[in-house]
Amino acid sequence: MSSSSIFDVNIDNVRELLAASQQQPVVFLFWSAQSQESLQLDKQLSQRIGKAKGLLLLARVNCDEQQQMAMQFGIQALPTTLIIKDGQPVDGFAGPLDDKALDDKLAAYLPKAEDELLQQALVLLNEAKQQEAFPLLSDALQLAPERVDIKLLLADCAVELGQLEQAEALLATVLLQDQDADFKAVQSKLALAKEAADTPEIQALETALASTPDDMLLKEQLAIQYQQVKRSAEALELLYGILRQDLNFSESKKRYLDILAALPKGDPVASQYRRKLYSLLY
The missing domain is CATH 1.25.40.10 (Tetratricopeptide repeat domain)
Known part of the structure; x- marks a missing residue:
């Protein structure tokens, strides 16, 4: 065993490795030190599976030493690779693969x-x-x-x-x-x-604002009510309208920034209204 994900297979651990395929796919590589293609494929697989953080295991079967095991698996050429999942072969290939083809083959068994x-x-x-x-x-x-x-x-x-x-x-x-x-x-x-989210307080303020649409204090009060029920986009739009007219009106800028800070990272509403504020400031 050369790492926690790479094992040299023998008669003592082969059943354990087959059982491990119930949790994650196990790549069985049947190889020979006499085969240059085997050595190259071993290097390719070891590098990739070593970086897979335990999501794949590599079981290396040295066929110079484990000829009986190779016969039991029906191996006819070296190198041969079998991918075992739930105790059964689900995929495999004989011979070498180039880097891209090997990456594509293994990607099918790694979480996206x-x-x-x-x-x-x-x-x-x-x-x-x-x-x-x-x-x-x-x-x-x-x-x-x-x-x-x-x-x-x-x-x-x-x-x-x-x-x-x-x-x-x-x-x-x-x-x-x-x-x-x-x-x-x-x-x-x-x-x-x-x-x-449509409270009586909000309905009353919306009615009042419809009658006096330029009343910035009403807009701020309605924005506060919107934010209390997490209607952030509507609150920000009202506050943005106030800030376009007066950047220093009451607590509007602070409330605007507080709402932006409360929104989740990557929220598109936050991104949109952060850009709008920057356009006013700069």
Whole structure:
């Protein structure tokens, strides 16, 4: 064994390595020190699997020493590579591969970047850390925009954070055939959140502002109410309108900055209104 992911196979550990394939794929390399192609492939696989952080294991079978084992696996040429998963061969190839072909072959058995982000986000969501999970889910969806499971988790997270417009926009992109029970659960949650976000205080201020649309104090008061129910985009738009007229009006700039700071990292609303503020300041 040369590392925690690379093993020299013998009669004592072969069953253990086959059992390990229940947890992660095991790459069995049947090689010979007499074969230059074997030595080259061994080097290529060792480098890649050594960097895979335990997500793949390499089981090196020296056929000069383990001829009986090679016969039991039905090996007819060297080098031969078998990929074992759940105790059974699922893929393999005889002879060498160039670097790109080998990378493509192994990539099929490694978690995709979006899956790693998703797993990190799920841990945070289980700890009710939606603020920290949100940017991970956003990044995962950028990598795999067709993934409905990621989209629904991001929409649910957006609802929890009060980003109702963003949640609604995400749900609107889910195709009819993908609108399953999970979709309907997030949709219902969004509907309830929207209803709760339309308080009597907000309705009264909206009516008053409609009568006097230039009243900056009313705008600020309404922005405060919007932010209390996490309607951040609407609050920022009102405050931005105030700052365009008077950068130093009341507490509007401070409230604007406080809302930006409270939004999750990578939130598109925060990015949009941060750029707007910079355009006013500079």
